[in-house]
Amino acid sequence: MVKQIQSIMALLLLFIILAISAEVEGAKKSNGLYDNDNSVKLFVFGDSYVDTGNFLHSTAYKPPSGMTFPGYPDGRFGNGRVMTDYFGIFKTLVDGPNLTVQIDSFEKLIKQNMYSKSDMESSIVLVNAGANDYTTFILKDKNIFEIAKFMKSLVNEVTMNLVRIHNLGAEKIVVSLLQPIGCLPTISVASLYIDCIHLLNLVSRGHNKMLLGNVEDLNKEIGKPIFRTLDLYNSFLSAIQTIKKNRKENSTIMNPLEPCCALESVGYDCGKVDEKGEKKYTLCEKPELSFFWDNAHPSQNGWYSIFKQLESSSLGQIFG
Template sequence: MIPIPQSLFTLPIIPLLLFIILTEASSSWGLHGEGKKDMKLFVFGDSYVDTGNFKKSGSYMPPNGMTFPGKPSGRFSDGRVLTDYIASYLGIRTPLPYIYRNYVEKSKLENGMNYACGGTGILNTLFTDGPNLTTQIHSLQKQVQQNFYTKHDLRSSVALVNVGGNDFATFLQSNGALKDAGAFSSRLISQLCSDLKLIKSLGVRKVAITLIMPMGCLPQQSVNTSYRKCAEIPNEIAINHNKKLLHCISKLNFQSPKPVFVTLNLYNTFLSVITSTQRRRAKDPSLMNPLKACVNVEVDKEGELKYNVCEKPQVSFFWDQVHPSQNGWHQVYIRLKSSLRQLLQ
């Protein structure tokens, strides 16, 4: 997703911080997964799966990373994001971000690579400097051509793709009419399906593609209901988009001897977590509202940004206006496990 405007401020990366980021990004944290040791994970998409490719962003500024690894690490969250959980499930270390490929020995990249970049999309978004999905895939394609990754590497690999939220954010912020959202979605699906075919053509064994989240449940949308419920129209747009994506995936799998593409239903899993939390909160009002952001940004008298963090980030669902917290991603991951089994078949 496109970060909130305050997250777009730049931050110079000093050598010490670079060392810390590389160390933390390559560290293992509970490798109890079910994959094989030679498995690789290639990640494409936006800030929901980015672990450090958007250097000049708030992902490298406090309070991001306060839960894990205890300092900013390039994740748009207080801790781990979807990529970390899926890597752990596969039994491998979280792949390093693409921007650090020349800073470490090749052995540090044996678990794959993360090409995802916050703010990007299927098409070009408001973040004009970021690589869109096609460009990200071309980066892997070039590395394959250079024998950086071999055909054997690809045959034992899994790709994770999360994209689309920033495209709709750009469409709506560019005064796109709601009546044209369906046509815009069809355009996105057409390009996304071409990109998925390109990933498959490289020889990747399995491709996990997420369905778009319920956009109306993001705090920046639910604020319009005083955080009582999700906004209906953005969710309807997401539902219609996901129907088209499922149709595309069905056709792609039908064209293969064995199914290559696996869908991860972020729409249903987000709603499941939010709904269950709201039910518990009805009995215990002390629980945090899952539709509210844990981090709120204010501007002081000097014009500087001040970040106010909720009392218990560990029980929040949303970290900021658009990104889940580590707890949020963990709850989503628990509900996705049954789908993740397909990646190992």
């Protein structure tokens, strides 16, 4: 499995990976030293689907996180290599720096000459955020009929942040389309993990359609394809459907919609223990074969399945 993930990273990141957030020391800890040479870099902004260890005081640094890779908790929200989710664009249920704050932090690094103009022009910026905002909106019992208004404000905020990043000198910016949020275990539990909640997947589709339109408009205004999109939506769905199809032939394959790290009660996260030190979660029999690690994050195998779908479609064009 490690070799599989290494091949993914070789395809996606033939670069030095630097996860940029307000927790600069955390970034140094998880990604090594910042360098100032002219090698191509991938600068990453967004939620914990793309974070590799910046949220220092979280369950991502507690067992069972990291049990598949590297064998101990290292700050990734999953059992291994992941693109996990906890920041978001607006303030969400998770207390972490939003996208604007992350860009503010990055701008300070540029002003401190941590990165040069050539660094920005020759590198790639990946932005992944949004799902936390919608799940927060839904789970806090907001008026579902107001979600269209919320969607417009959210996509506009993303768009403004993309423009900010471009104004800092980035010439190649990749923004992820929203994953099918109706398939996340925290939502699909309503169907007893039998199927995705397709009504909420329509929210993802609406978000993506609006974002794609904005990206197209931005590229027309600039006169060249600065902004590109990474289709997480269809990649998630295709991976899930493939696993479901294989389950019909092999019933021992785990349900892709069911989380491996299941919570015993509301109010706990994977890795949490009570005041007596007793675990408030249970693990599936074979975490390395699961698709979802917990209620929101794919497992290492899940991300591998997703990137196999991306590999056959757009990764070469985007990161080549």
